[in-house]
Amino acid sequence: MRLTPLALAMAVTLPAHAATLIDNANGYTLNSTGQLVRFTSLAYDDAGRILAVGSARAVAKSAPNAKRIDMQGKTVLPGLIDAHGHVFGLGEISTAVLLYGTPSLDAALTAVADFSKAHPQRAWVLGNGWNQEIWKLGRFPTAQELDSVIPERPAVMTRVDGHAVWANTRALQLAGITNDTKDPAGGKIERDAQGNATGILVDAAMELVRAAIPKPTEAEARASLDGALAELAKVGLTSVHDAGIGVPEDRLMRSYADNGKLTARVYAMIGDTTADFDQLSQGGPVTSYANDLYALAAVKLYSDGALGSRGAALIAPYSDAPHTHGLLFYNDADMRAKMEKAMKAGYQVNVHAIGDAGNRQILDGYAALLKRYPQAARARHRIEHAQVVAPADIPRFKALNIIPSMQPTHATSDQNMAEQRVGPQRIKGAYAWRTFLKQGSTIACGSDFPIESPNPFEGLHAAVTRQDNAGVPTGGWYRNEAMTLQQAFRCFTLDAAYAAHQEKAIGSLEKGKWADFIVTDADLFKVPAANIGKIQVLQTWVAGRQVYSKP
Structure with missing residues (x-):
């Protein structure tokens, strides 16, 4: 993955106008009910709020004195959202x-x-x-x-x-x-x-x-943030959920937001409920900062490790290493105490769980705590990854209204070892996107960058084909769990926004929302599925300001 400082270099401030009109676009968005809608024009005010979306004639009436930008028939989509990444990483x-x-x-x-x-x-x-x-x-x-x-x-x-x-x-x-x-x-x-x-x-x-590695200097941290923002803009991500930050990262994010340098929206999760949480949570959750550029309203916890290193906690031993079940990071009481501390403080609780034992521990914790604090259900708590889940536990996500925050490219990257780890029966509850969707669960899609590529089009490709970038395996890996293209598109837009309580501000191009959009070199809804991951972003816009243009 090559990182360049393009996003900040290409950032421009448009001159003041009553409105800007994006015209002659091959536009797609979702409406508030998740239906796919076509449009040719979009108008937004000088603050970057959308005034109208639709036909050229209808939109022109809403913005008669607008500055016009001709998209020359290129495809325009809502800015894509990654619901689980690590920005500084x-x-x-x-x-x-x-x-x-x-x-x-x-x-x-x-x-x-x-x-x-x-x-x-x-x-x-x-x-x-x-x-x-x-x-x-x-x-x-x-x-x-x-x-x-x-x-x-x-x-x-x-x-x-x-x-x-x-x-x-x-x-x-x-x-x-x-x-x-x-x-x-x-x-x-x-x-x-x-x-x-x-x-x-x-x-x-x-x-x-x-603990022995020297901490990054502030200059190094700024360089990391600049490099990450450049890469996010380049791949068309206008919003990301940062899965675990501390006091220094929060301070730097706010500084960038204050000074117009945060070129992607960041919904941040405080890493753990220890000292950083105690400091950052003093004023309660921050749901919107600097015109929705930043939020700090969630906590990230860990239940277990990962499948590849056999650290994911399994109910039964690993199929390829029967001497181990993996590792739960905490016993049930200690894990629940962390969840309760965050929940009582008003935060959304997002817990990493990969193995079926890890997922069960967290589902049990949510069941007990939401019974004790029923009002906390409004926080839309999540399980990050929900990777290998006992089939009997999958319906509990819907019953408890827990959002599975999942990463499609994990499945296509793990296909070379996942079934070896868990065997032919447990794999039926692994990477089970279609099963979750059929029961009515809302999936928030992401990549877990930099563990996987941040390119959301690679994620869309994996979600639809269950194949890696090379098209392996032929026909797709457990293709019965694939998403439709519209489901995957929603997963990386409106549903990812919902998982951050931001569906009324971003996730689709609708009146009153921010004008976060991208321009691509191909039509996502017309290219062969095999080519989805090859789509290139030509332009990225956040709140009506261009933050990236392909050289």
């Missing part, structure tokens, strides 16, 4: 080793060595994206293997799912991790047959080494 990968898609351990080690040589000033060498399943190792890599290319400086490489790190010996030493270090609650230090730490730290154990 997206920016940070531009300054780290990129191991995404490396075909072998040797290729990954070469990439680390090349980066290390090119950046001799880096005190720590950090990277992202390795996946031992692609390497066909049949095991995790080791610290000694990483030592072979970078022995002197500490090096830490994060797995593709973000739930395991691969550290070299120097990093383990600086973190104080020895063969005698005990596994932390909710985490695991991988060990060899002799009980020696191998260099792989899973879930909560990752924090042992991350």
Whole structure:
């Protein structure tokens, strides 16, 4: 993934007009009931609020003195929304080793060595994206293997799912991790047959080494945010839900919003209910800041780990590793206490749950707490990922009005190992989008960037075809759980907005909403499904201001 500072460089402030009229467009939007609507013109006022959408004649009457912009028949869509990403993480990968898609351990080690040589000033060498399943190792890599290319400086490489790190010996030493270090609650230090730490730290154990990594400077944080915003604008994302921030990130987001530099709307979740929550929640949830550019009204918690690293908590043992069930981060009482603390403070509670045991723990917690605090149901609580769910638990999402916040590209990325992990029966409750939709659940779609590409058209493609970017597998992986194109489009627009209580402000192009829209090089509703992921964004507009134009 190549990050460029295009979004901020291309940002322009339009001259003041009573209104602006977008004309001669091949436009598509959803209305308030989710029906697909065509339009050729759109008008908005100088504040960026939509005045009218429809035919050229009808819209012109609503904005007679408007400045006209001719779209020359190009396709115009509502700005797309990613309901689960990590904004600063997206920016940070531009300054780290990129191991995404490396075909072998040797290729990954070469990439680390090349980066290390090119950046001799880096005190720590950090990277992202390795996946031992692609390497066909049949095991995790080791610290000694990483030592072979970078022995002197500490090096830490994060797995593709973000739930395991691969550290070299120097990093383990600086973190104080020895063969005698005990596994932390909710985490695991991988060990060899002799009980020696191998260099792989899973879930909560990752924090042992991350605590030793120097915190980013403010300049580095600004560079990360600039890089992320550039990439989001480039792929047509006008709004994102940031799944876990703290005090420094909140401060920087507000500063960018205040100074007109936040070129995508951010609905942020406070990471955990610890010290940062205590500080950030003093004034209660922030539902709208700087004309809906920023909100801080949710809390992000973790129930378990990820499937690829076998950290996801399963009710029965892993099919390909019968000695383990994975890891619940907290016991039921402690998990419920965190949920209750956020809920009582008025926040939407969004909990990461991948395995069926993790999902069940959180559903049980919601059932008990919503019975105790029925008014809290209005917060539209969510389970992030809802990836492997016991079939008997799927109806509970609807009964409790819990939103499954799901990432279509997770399914197409995980197809190479998911069924090995859970077997042929449990896989029927995994990535079960159609099943959730049939029962009336509202799915909020996202990508979990930078774990997956932030490009929402790749997500739309995966949702509709159940295939990866290369068209694998033929016919789609468990195609019976695919979405229709309109369902997927709604999932990345109106329903993602609903999951943030923002459906009256964004998510579709309707009178009174913000003029957040994109212009694309192809018609989403006419291209073959196989080509959806290849659609390119030509322009991105937020509140009627252009924040990106394809060079």
